[in-house]
Amino acid sequence: MNELRINGPRLWTSLMDLARIGATDKGGVKRLALTDLDRQGRDLVVQWGRDAGLAITVDRIGNVFMRREGSNPALAPVVTGSHIDTQPTGGKFDGNYGVLAGLEVIRTLNDHGIQTEAPIEVAFWTNEEGSRFVPVMMGSGVFCGAFSLETACAARDTEGKSVGEELARIGYAGEQTPGDHPIGAYFEAHIEQGPVLEDADKVIGVVPAVMGLSWYDCTVSGMEAHAGPTPMGLRRDALQVATTIMQEVVAIANRYPPYGRGTVGMVQVFPNSRNVIPGQVKFSIDLRNVNDALLNTMHEEITAFIDKTRQDSGLSIDLERVSYYPPCPFHPDCVDAVRAATATLGYSSMDVVSGAGHDAIYVARLAPAGMIFVPCKDGISHNEIEDAQPGHLEAGCNVLLHAMLARAGAPAGPEDAARTIRQPTQPEVVA
Template identity: 70%
Template sequence: MDTATQTNSTAMNIDTLRINGERIWQSLMDLAKIGETPKGGVCRLTLTETDRHGRDLVISWAKEAGLSVTIDKIGNVFMRRDGCNNELPPIMAGSHIDTQPTGGKFDGNFGVLAALEVIRTLNDHNITTEAPIEMVFWTNEEGSRFVPVMMGSGVFADQFSLEHAYAATDIDGKTVKDELTKIGYVGEQEPGDHPFAAYFEAHIEQGPILEDEEKVIGVVQGVLGIRWYDCVVTGMEAHAGPTPMHLRQDAMQVSAKIMQEVVAIALRVGEHGRGTVGMAQVYPNSRNVIPGQVTFSIDFRNMTDELVDEMDTQLREFTADLAKQTGLRIDLKLVSNYKAAPFHPECKDAVRNAAEKLGYSHMDIVSGAGHDAVYMSELAPTGMIFIPCKNGISHNEIEDTKPSEVEAGTNVLLHAILARALL
């Protein structure tokens, strides 16, 4: 069949094309057996023997589907289905298969196996796209054993060097380079020497919004920018009984005002503002001693870097004024800064149009968590698809979603990819 005939055949079949929901669900359950935990979750830490078994299984499925396999030096694995015009850069889809120590069956794994199911479906119907299609899984997205998080995609996107990633160590002092070598996944390709035209990532939401809104598909607008701070308030510890209230230098009370302001700033600045104090240490931490020092974390997130900048400005102005009012020392240190990642309009439209064509309820949504798609968006048009997860719970062994939602998200991924690969 020549290219013109193949394209006409594809156009005739595309609207009725659907994935095999039972097949992808079974693949998810089979992969979840590798590293399964007694509570029904998965522990498949990156670059362990368990990770190797998971990688080997996914690659075996890819080869059964007729895909060629390329591995780069950080262990990212690319599995390619040829198109009619292999001079075109591929449309890529995927995620990761490493998990948290008490992880679930779907985080990351759904995106990888959804990409595989798209390819299996095209094989079933003998459809050849104009551009090649690739599925990928990235190394060490979770960061649960080695930091930085999103390591494989970060090296691929030149956000940090291969040498920096190789030198990272786990709690036992083992390096990424040694552990990657040990499991046999140091490839030959230089990270980043792998062009692609667009990237899609299907994922469970890891939050409660879709379930609460009773929507099946989330059209992800982007990933929130994140800024982390350590804040230290220093006063003077003193006896809780003899010291009058107006003479105290109470670090806890001043800290509490800052903590409340963190939440207030998040509510003021943009509809997607997030403000969290998740960790606090009190010195000397005694019930009858006025705290002399409090150290706590601050987590700010918002949809654009400009909005996070505004949150930062308000926080710094508030703490400066509070220090003057109280006479206590307030030290605010920025410890991490992840830029916001708005996704490409054409990719968002491809996801939205697919959901509408397929009749799935959908809504625009943002991601408050980081994903490999963040770094991919720096390199090419990128989009994400969310499906609900039960009670919004993820990074937990009870993480769950419905087979029908997995099927819906994969169908949307299929048609979003086809919208780009058939151009």
């Protein structure tokens, strides 16, 4: 069984075929959730699943599950997947790779006539990107109960169209209640979306955890005044005060290496005029860490700094935490399965903590979960020039194949591919 490998050229062809739906002039993909292009992408992947003999189930938030039966259908399935919706300036691989790698695992098992004891399923989750509807990771979030189906279906895009209406329009408002679909274990293959693997010249990233994050909206209110007649000491300059807070965001992150992150990504200056002292500045703050205690410390430090800045400057400063996701450690059995498969296959590897959110975060609340990373060129993602080497994608899919077989129960060698072995005992679920 250790000699088993996926068909790399077939995986690449599937990726390129799906990328034609919503293809952009710069070589990327724009296939926003629940648009007509998303429907076309869904229809294509579902048809490929049916061609591979898979049974299709769709739940009420539009999550799709494609099932290959095992010799013991009573066992909870070993599931893999990701998403096929993209950013407005998305690439060919973000999310799509995880779904089509799962499909390639199924095709490879079919090619070799291998039956697992537990069923194997490929899932793709609705609106992971959150670029048309919020919240992000919507389908997996509803599935695990992070927020309600009613809340998600009521979300509207900038044109006033709701998730519920669009699901019905494209034909993917299924009948199954989200969360009623059992999962025995979950693996997600993904491009890294960062530069670490490429910089270290490693093929496989073993993902032990995903960073937690705290998002804030900060508003500093001063007073607009003429830039010429107003002396420096008499100004109530909202921008100058805001920039001290922005610098502290970076300083806090640097105090907690190696996983401290601090970013100000959005800034709005009012009145935004060349010769007017800014009277109000609104900006975002993004703090991340893989350690929840450190993330809470970072939260306490930014709030304390703002309290002091408010007192020292005399300006009104409002800080609102708008999102919080705790760090997500993946199940050690799934992490070990990825690590063991990588070693068996002889690929170079390293541990990589994910700084981006993935559907696996929510699935991990319900079942043992793990992730597999492969490099992407220059660490670039959420960009039309996003790229990955076919050999790296093939390697990641091979690791996925063997990790899933370790969980699902598979023949011990090619000579006895017709028989199955017992599925490993399910460990206690950790979130």
